[in-house]
Structure formats: structure tokens, C-alpha cells
Amino acid sequence: MINRRRFLATCAAAPLVASAQPKTAKPNLLFIAVDDLRPELNCFGRTYIHSPNIDRIANRGMAFDRAYVQQAVCSPSRSSLMTGTRPDSTKVWDLVTHFRVAEPNIVTLPQHFKNNGYFVQGMGKIYHPGFDDPQSWSIPWQTPKAPNYAKVTSANTEDEDKPKAKGGPAFESADVPDNFYKDGMVADLAVETLKTIGKKSEPFFLAVGFAKPHLPFVAPKKYWDLYDPAKIELAPNPYHAEDSPEYALTNSNELRNYTGIPAKGKIGDDLARQLKHGYYAAVSYTDAQIGKVLDELEHQGLAKNTIIVLWGDHGWKLGEHGEWAKHSNVENDTNAPLLLAAPGMKASGKHTRALVEFVDIFPTLADLAGLSLPSHLEGVSFRPLLDRPDLPWKQAAFSQYPRGKRMGYSMRTDRYRLTIWLQRDDHNQVDFVELYDHQTDPGENTNIAHRPANAELVKQLTAQWKAGWQGTKAALLNRGKA
Numbered sequence: 001m002i003n004r005r006r007f008l009a010t011c012a013a014a015p016l017v018a019s020a021q022p023k024t025a026k027p028n029l030l031f032i033a034v035d036d037l038r039p040e041l042n043c044f045g046r047t048y049i050h051s052p053n054i055d056r057i058a059n060r061g062m063a064f065d066r067a068y069v070q071q072a073v074c075s076p077s078r079s080s081l082m083t084g085t086r087p088d089s090t091k092v093w094d095l096v097t098h099f100r101v102a103e104p105n106i107v108t109l110p111q112h113f114k115n116n117g118y119f120v121q122g123m124g125k126i127y128h129p130g131f132d133d134p135q136s137w138s139i140p141w142q143t144p145k146a147p148n149y150a151k152v153t154s155a156n157t158e159d160e161d162k163p164k165a166k167g168g169p170a171f172e173s174a175d176v177p178d179n180f181y182k183d184g185m186v187a188d189l190a191v192e193t194l195k196t197i198g199k200k201s202e203p204f205f206l207a208v209g210f211a212k213p214h215l216p217f218v219a220p221k222k223y224w225d226l227y228d229p230a231k232i233e234l235a236p237n238p239y240h241a242e243d244s245p246e247y248a249l250t251n252s253n254e255l256r257n258y259t260g261i262p263a264k265g266k267i268g269d270d271l272a273r274q275l276k277h278g279y280y281a282a283v284s285y286t287d288a289q290i291g292k293v294l295d296e297l298e299h300q301g302l303a304k305n306t307i308i309v310l311w312g313d314h315g316w317k318l319g320e321h322g323e324w325a326k327h328s329n330v331e332n333d334t335n336a337p338l339l340l341a342a343p344g345m346k347a348s349g350k351h352t353r354a355l356v357e358f359v360d361i362f363p364t365l366a367d368l369a370g371l372s373l374p375s376h377l378e379g380v381s382f383r384p385l386l387d388r389p390d391l392p393w394k395q396a397a398f399s400q401y402p403r404g405k406r407m408g409y410s411m412r413t414d415r416y417r418l419t420i421w422l423q424r425d426d427h428n429q430v431d432f433v434e435l436y437d438h439q440t441d442p443g444e445n446t447n448i449a450h451r452p453a454n455a456e457l458v459k460q461l462t463a464q465w466k467a468g469w470q471g472t473k474a475a476l477l478n479r480g481k482a
Contacts, residue, residue, distance in 0.1 A: 028206075030206050030293070031110075031205065033125060033126055037286075038335075051287045053288065063337075068355070069334055071093065071400055077358065084379055086378050109361070109366075111133075113371070118202060121206055145182075151172065172218040175220070190293045195300065213316075217281065218278075219281040242447060253327075254325040311336065358379075379473070393476065405424055406421050409422065409465065435457070
């Protein structure tokens with residue numbers, strides 16, 4: 001078993017301190033994406049999670065406690081973030097549609113930096129697999145090839161996002177080096193890239209995407225050894241919310257594709273604890289790979305003039321509501337980790353509870369780099385929060401999720417989550433309404449929308465929802481805060 005004290009000391013040994021790099025006209029940008037990462041991290045108060053390197057970014061920058069994705073599944077979320085527009089604009093609500101079908105000429109976030117003099121390079125999982133966007137990069141995007149498992153299985157293939165039915169185990173602990181798996185290879189590639197990219201005359205935008213903790217939960221054994229399975233607590237609410245429609249959630253279908261997972265019914269406590277153990281190990285594995293990239297950024301003297309942003313493409317349920325994976329509008333799925341550190345920001349090491357959306361990331365990064373903001377953007381720059389984290393901000397964040405012929409539109413305010421289920425071909429037809437009070441029910445366990453005493457509240461929130469993100473954006477801009 002790995003010496004935990006020595007391991008953690010090694011991870012924390014290289015803090016992100018100011019380097020001696022000469023100032024340049026524009027800051028560099030290190031853009032880190034992590035798949036299926038929920039905000040269950042040490043820097044978000046979950047001290048039992050070993051995430052010392054992600055914590056380094058939080059200590060240097062800001063952690064956004066209430067950051068929300070626009071749709072809690074990979075391709076729609078990433079398409080929204082990378083274009084700065086929402087799913088109803090990209091027309092990407094699934095895993096088979098490319099955003100350029102609906103928006104062939106849209107300028108993406110990395111493309112905007114490339115068009116403004118940046119050298120832009122991407123590696124690992126940035127866009128959904130199979131949906132790269134050549135216009136986004138200065139040189140072709142690349143990702144290493146690696147097996148899914150150390151042990152030979154019928155699912156030892158490249159495409160972990162589309163596992164064969166019962167084609168491989170949901171987790172694996174193997175005594176292998178970090179770069180046996182893809183994320184270790186991606187980290188090595190990023191380190192080698194930093195050795196040359198920082199010497200270019202133009203500033204760089206380096207996008208590095210990590211696949212874990214996406215299923216299957218595979219990680220080298222030393223990361224499993226960081227956790228005592230006897231101390232892993234199971235979800236406190238393993239049941240669907242009271243008075244919620246069955247279609248609000250799935251049947252944990254993504255997880256059930258893996259060997260050893262029952263095709264239906266409850267995930268037993270012993271298996272649930274193994275799954276959580278695997279998820280935590282995968283988080284710590286990816287955290288260590290991020291640490292290698294941060295170390296090299298520091299070693300090359302680039303840290304002082306580099307913006308660092310880290311985001312997870314959506315949250316993830318680990319047994320909450322009796323479900324696993326994402327694919328819904330609940331808080332566990334829509335609330336995702338977002339960390340940002342920028343040269344000169346005044347609120348380093350702080351948290352903010354301001355409501356922000358992932359569609360705001362594009363305008364924020366462009367703003368920080370001194371670039372103009374494209375007119376198509378459907379978010380706002382939250383740059384002012386980096387100096388004043390308590391600044392009055394957005395009144396709501398908006399997400400959505402399709403379920404067959406229905407679309408569930410969800411609005412998160414400071415206190416409430418309102419979800420309205422509409423017929424996709426007739427938005428005048430409301431099938432169901434959900435309302436959760438986070439002041440009394442942070443787990444979203446009881447739908448109070450249909451209680452007579454809440455009729456006026458539902459009416460008020462529905463009016464706010466109908467005004468939509470446009471109303472929220474207009475109110476914010478009119479206050480002169482963005």
C-alpha cells in the first residue's frame with residue numbers, strides 16, 4: 001500500500017507561485033476539462049477527497065460553488081460551453097449531433113483566441129469523441145490511444161463513452177503506472193507540449209481534457225489505496241423525490257451497461273460502496289495528472305502570466321435519488337466544478353456563491369484576455385466576481401434535459417429549483433412542474449410545486465423562467481456589473 005503521508009506531501013510539494021516570466025501583451029490560457037467530475041472535492045469542503053492539485057488551482061484562484069451546466073450530458077454541455085450558446089441554439093441535445101449542423105459558421109472559444117493571435121492546441125477529451133472541430137485549433141487536435149483496462153476484457157477498446165452492453169467491469173484497480181491509461185498519457189503529452197509552446201512568440205491557449213472519472217472507474221492501485229472503503233458513506237437519499245415524475249430520472253442506464261451491474265433494480269450497498277471507491281480513486285488519479293501539468297507550467301516559468309480554468313462537463317449522481325450517472329435536471333447533475341485563476345485577480349483563494357453558468361465561461365475568458373466578445377454569445381463575463389466574490393450577480397441559472405417527446409427546462413435561483421416539463425412540439429403544453437426549496441430541502445427530495453400554499457410562488461417563478469436567460473442577462477448588464 002502506498003504511504004499516504006508521503007504521497008500527499010509529494011503532490012503538494014510544488015505550489016503555484018509567481019514565476020519570473022516576463023510580462024507579455026496577452027496572458028496564456030491553460031484550459032482543463034475533466035469528464036463526469038462532480039464538485040465533491042477537497043477545495044469544495046469534502047475533506048475526505050484527495051485532490052491536492054485541483055486544490056492548488058482553487059488556492060491560487062476562485063472556486064465557484066454554484067456553477068451550472070446547460071445540459072447534464074457530455075456533448076450538449078461541451079458544445080454549449082465551447083460555442084458560448086445554449087442547447088436550444090446549438091441544437092445539440094444528444095450524443096450524435098455536431099453543433100456545426102445548426103451553426104456551421106459559429107466561432108468557438110478556442111477559435112476566437114486563434115483568430116486573435118493565439119497559438120491554440122488541444123489534446124485529450126475536449127469535444128465529445130468523434131466530434132472534433134478542426135476550425136478550433138492551430139494544429140490538429142490529438143489524443144493518445146490507450147486500453148480501457150489493464151486486464152484483458154472484451155471491452156478493452158478505445159471508446160469508453162459507448163461501452164458494449166455488459167462488455168467490461170465498472171471499475172478496476174491495477175498495479176500499473178499512471179501512463180498505462182489514457183489520462184496519464186494525456187498528461188505526459190501536455191508536459192512535453194509546454195516545453196515548446198511557451199517559447200513561441202505568440203501567447204498560447206492549451207486545452208487539456210481528462211477522461212476520468214468517467215466510467216469505467218479504472219485507476220492505478222495507489223489511488224485506490226488512498227481511501228478506506230469502510231469510511232465511504234453512501235448517498236443519504238437513495239430514492240426518487242416525492243411527487244416527482246418517473247421520467248425526471250433515468251434507470252441508471254449508463255452504469256448498467258457494465259459487467260457485474262444488475263440490469264434493473266436497486267444497486268446494493270456493497271456494490272454501491274465499491275463504485276464510490278472506484279469513482280474517488282479515479283478522481284485522485286486525474287488530480288495527480290493535473291498536478292504534472294501544473295508542475296511543468298511552473299517549471300517553464302509560465303504560471304505568472306497564465307489563466308488557468310478547470311471545469312467538469314456536468315455533475316454526477318453516486319446513488320442520490322437512487323440513481324447513478326447524469327442525464328437529468330437535478331442539482332447533483334447540473335451543478336459542476338468550476339475553478340478559475342487569473343493574473344492580477346484580487347480574490348485569490350476565495351469562493352463565491354454567485355450563480356454562474358458554463359455558457360459564461362467563453363465571455364469571461366475572452367474578457368480576461370482583452371479580446372472582443374462575439375455577438376452570438378448567450379452568457380456574460382463573470383470577471384467582476386474575481387475581484388468581488390460577493391457582488392450581486394445573476395438571479396438564475398438555466399439548464400434543460402430532453403426525455404423522449406418532452407423537454408424539461410430547469411431554473412435554479414438563489415433558493416429554488418423550478419423544472420417545467422413541456423411537450424417538445426408544443427411548448428404551450430405543460431406536462432408537469434417540479435419545485436424544490438433549497439433552504440429546507442437541499443437534496444431536492446420533495447416536490448412542493450402542487451401544494452396549494454405554493455400556487456403564487458410557482459406563478460412568480462414561472463414568470464421569471466419565461467423571461468429566461470435573456471431577462472437575467474439584461475438585468476445584469478443594466479446594473480453595469482458585467
